[in-house]
Amino acid sequence: MANKSKPIPSLVKDQELVKIRRGQIIRAAVDLFVEKGFHKTTTREIARKSGLGIGTLYEYIQSKEDVLYLVCDFIHTDVLQQLDEEMTHGHTGRDTLVNAIRDFFRVMDRMQDYVLLIYQELKSLPGEMLRYVLAKEEEITSRFERILERGIADGSLLLEPGSVKLMAHNIVVLGQMWAFRRWALGRHYTLDEYTQHQTSLILQGMQPKDQVAT
Template sequence: MLSTVTSQTPSLPAHDNPTVVRLFEAAADAFADKGFHGTTTRDIASRAGLSPAGVYVHFASKEDLLFQLSRVGHVAARDALAAAADEAASPTDALQEVISEFARWHAEQHQVARIVQYEFRHLSPEHQREVLTLRREIDAVVERIIAEGVASGEFDVDDTRSTALAALSLVVDVARWYHPGIKRTTPESIANSYGALALRLVGARRD
């Protein structure tokens, strides 16, 4: 089950068009270096080996590129987490696997994750609403696992929604603080720690 999330959660959002993938990669690098407002379409195009006009073949604007990067990234995360939850043997296994592997991804791909999670405010209201809908669907995956764990007696939780949001908020924050130079902190150790933390959060115990 652990491999389910790892194999289905890409380093960057997947796409059928390799030029779009190059633009996603270039935009992620540029936004990380300069921030959304400091990045120009020319910056993105240059990093992708295209002319500025080449960006507009695929995206209406810099904001549209950020939106598509965020949208495809959230869809990939939602589908990967849902698949892992469905294949787990129990709610305890599901919660540990989903949270640990989501945390690992936020560490391994911290640059992309930081953009997807924290550049949200630069999206238009319409695009923000669409991304928020996807975020609620991700929340619902974890909330469902916790509700099933309460029903089976594996978890002791009074408010499944608040607990799910707390667990996911911890994971998302990894992208804010993690960088590879932190001593004795690796994506693997983060995955293990956060998976165990999620189980403590719901009152579950491993025999």
């Protein structure tokens, strides 16, 4: 069962406006957190960079930890939506896996500052928020587990059931590695080249004999 996000209270009742303003806050906060770090950034600085007054900011969040939580929830929600959309298509497990890896790596590229921020500052979240964020990480891994299991079931992937969870974690880490080490990898590979190489490595040993040359 999916974990429901902890609602962040807002004094504003217009949910569309809340979404817009929190989007501004998230983008401003990421820039500041990456530049200065979570602890050295003040809510007043977040308000200024997001184009809001400090009083207005507190109509949408209650604390700096709320902002970090919203950043984490934003990226996880985006990733899960991409993977769920890919899984609704009528592909074989192998085709779904290839497409899901591509989509996941693209999200990691597009949100690399967010990804770095999550792993640098995750420890700053209070208990309930931290548990939710970690559970969302597990949800992403579980999507890849389901894709791998589909491939095993339809015969398009050869993988021992006991290796499914580990392989799913490997895929997630390889996607995140593009964000963590792009400063080095980007000198040698484009995103598409990196994705192609990693996908090939992931598929090695999992392809039935009639698909090895494809």
